[in-house]
Amino acid sequence: MTPELEAVGAAPCLPGARCRGKHHLFDVAALHEPPKAVEARHRPALGLCSRCPALARCQDWFNSLPPRQRPEGVVAGKLRPAQVGRPRKSNHQSTEGK
8 A cells, every 4th residue: 555545544534624525636746737737726725724624633643644654735734745756775685696
């Protein structure tokens, strides 16, 4: 399971959360999605968060997650960009040539 799915699966019940049923607004950019389209989705998502009665509980939940399990996109009132970089090295070391 990806860190994003693990985080969503562990998301607390947030009664009154304004994001319910509108997840498409909060998602990270899709592959080849134009930046203007992403901004057009994220702008209302951030507005919903700013007026959300569950924002403090959402922020507490987000901050309680290990960094690698924190979801990307609009979460807890902020835009969390997708992590870009090299894949992490595996802890498994090759035993070839030994």
